[in-house]
Amino acid sequence: MTIMLVSLILGAFAALYYYLTQNYKYWQKRGIPCADGALPGVGHMLPAICFRTSFPELFNKIYNDNKNRSMVGFYNFTSPSLLVIEPQLVKTVLQTNFASFNKPIFPIDPDLDPLTALNPFALTGDKWLAARKRLTYAFSSMRLKILLESVKPVCVLFENYLNNKLSKTEKIEVELKDLFSKFTAQVVAGAGFGVDGYCFNEEKENLSFQKIGAVILEPNLRTKIATMLIFLVPSLNKIFKISFVPKHVDNFFRTLVAELMEQRRKDAIPRNDFLHLMTELEKQDGIKFDVELLTAQALSFVLDGYETSSTVMSLVGYQLAVHQEIQKKLREEVMSVFKKYDGEITYEGLKEMTYMDQVLNESQRIIPTIGFQGRICTEEFELRGSDGLICRVQPNTEIRISIDGLHHDSRYWNNPEIFDPERFNSENKQNIDRFAFLPFGEGPRICPGMRMALLQIKAGLATLLRKYSLELSPKTKLPLQMTPGVILASPKGGLWVKIRQL
Numbered sequence: 001m002t003i004m005l006v007s008l009i010l011g012a013f014a015a016l017y018y019y020l021t022q023n024y025k026y027w028q029k030r031g032i033p034c035a036d037g038a039l040p041g042v043g044h045m046l047p048a049i050c051f052r053t054s055f056p057e058l059f060n061k062i063y064n065d066n067k068n069r070s071m072v073g074f075y076n077f078t079s080p081s082l083l084v085i086e087p088q089l090v091k092t093v094l095q096t097n098f099a100s101f102n103k104p105i106f107p108i109d110p111d112l113d114p115l116t117a118l119n120p121f122a123l124t125g126d127k128w129l130a131a132r133k134r135l136t137y138a139f140s141s142m143r144l145k146i147l148l149e150s151v152k153p154v155c156v157l158f159e160n161y162l163n164n165k166l167s168k169t170e171k172i173e174v175e176l177k178d179l180f181s182k183f184t185a186q187v188v189a190g191a192g193f194g195v196d197g198y199c200f201n202e203e204k205e206n207l208s209f210q211k212i213g214a215v216i217l218e219p220n221l222r223t224k225i226a227t228m229l230i231f232l233v234p235s236l237n238k239i240f241k242i243s244f245v246p247k248h249v250d251n252f253f254r255t256l257v258a259e260l261m262e263q264r265r266k267d268a269i270p271r272n273d274f275l276h277l278m279t280e281l282e283k284q285d286g287i288k289f290d291v292e293l294l295t296a297q298a299l300s301f302v303l304d305g306y307e308t309s310s311t312v313m314s315l316v317g318y319q320l321a322v323h324q325e326i327q328k329k330l331r332e333e334v335m336s337v338f339k340k341y342d343g344e345i346t347y348e349g350l351k352e353m354t355y356m357d358q359v360l361n362e363s364q365r366i367i368p369t370i371g372f373q374g375r376i377c378t379e380e381f382e383l384r385g386s387d388g389l390i391c392r393v394q395p396n397t398e399i400r401i402s403i404d405g406l407h408h409d410s411r412y413w414n415n416p417e418i419f420d421p422e423r424f425n426s427e428n429k430q431n432i433d434r435f436a437f438l439p440f441g442e443g444p445r446i447c448p449g450m451r452m453a454l455l456q457i458k459a460g461l462a463t464l465l466r467k468y469s470l471e472l473s474p475k476t477k478l479p480l481q482m483t484p485g486v487i488l489a490s491p492k493g494g495l496w497v498k499i500r501q502l
């Protein structure tokens, strides 16, 4: 009896083991090398699901362990996935053969997240094309000049806020992500919806847009679990049914857009914000007014633009606090441009801040805000690596790209661990491999908000640098370590600096 029971248990374990590992010969059978260490059921994802390492770090490790190959297989739980390593294969996937790799890796369930499912990040086919067309227009040069008019008052509020804080004391200690989130959330409220975001108003903190945005993307436990389930194990999320955007935030945006539209119908005053533009474009395209689509587009301004931009600003602020000589040089540029334009922030002036572009690029190279990307193969395609590896990628195979890996690869960057904005000066930038530098992605799905992001980031940083200086606070935990379980780069313990009036 005991022998039978033991045999049964052993048999069950063997069957389970077989079931959980049956796919793990997939890459071997195709002659493609596979990353070491696949575990039954979880494949290579254990460090990420235990929150031991961040997603970018996970792909960065696979990249570095297989650096001399053009590509390497790995297992996302039991699904065979491919990490492309060579920039020329990255180009094939993101750009040249986009038709075979056009599906994004974010499986949003429209029943759980109806608004996020309409975000271009998650769309494919004609719906994606239409959404992109509208966004490309929304961020054209002509439109950016208009949007800058909504950014300028935020710069004034930002400056007043800092002046106020520094009127009673010589220096203040702040966490940069928190500080810049106030700025970008206030921009989103004004430029996106034409409303006050109350981000610099401590009396109305509860109503602040910063709080609303933070609920969706801040690295707390809910975000980590939601990210894990939605992006890594969507099959399990069919049971847990966790939405990416919490229900009350979904409701907040639906109510906000409905109320604003009602008010606008009554007063019929033309506005300059994103919401107004989207309404106009829908009319032009002959789309029947659809409040769901409009709310989704407005929410996309928050989801895609607010947290990414404040993360970039905080990482740049950190680099400036560490590299005082670069901060000084950048301030000189900012001061000379302000002088030329009578102390005003202008579209032309921001364009002329080319050293600022170098610093932004270098900061995004050394710590990219989004450290990995991916696509799902939509039709069979043969990838040919320069090392002779040939992979016939099957539909539904997930392709991943390690942005962190590419940005720190000494084959494309001299002394990659050194922060040096001169890599991006007019002479040196000619030598950069476009597909080894991907802070905003590349190809037909390249970030459509890039120019808007850079505009507000440059305006915010210029406002800060012209009157204040930054120095690193000992509260910043060095070396920086990224918080696991979230998509955007988020240093553990935050980026603390001391700010003084010049």
Ligand code: HEM
Binding pocket: 094, 104, 119, 120, 121, 122, 132, 135, 300, 301, 302, 304, 305, 306, 308, 309, 312, 369, 370, 373, 374, 438, 439, 440, 441, 442, 443, 444, 445, 446, 447, 448, 449, 450, 452, 453, 454
């Ligand atoms: C500095 C801030 C930002 C960074 C670092 C950033 C980065 C990125 C990256 C890496 C992608 C993926 C590209 C790809 O898959 O190849 C992306 C896509 C996207 N971004 Fe941004 N982004 C930023 C700001 C913005 C802003 C301000 C908006 C709009 C308000 C925006 C809207 C989008 C959208 C809609 C997509 C999806 C595009 C598509 O799949 O067609 N982003 N962004």
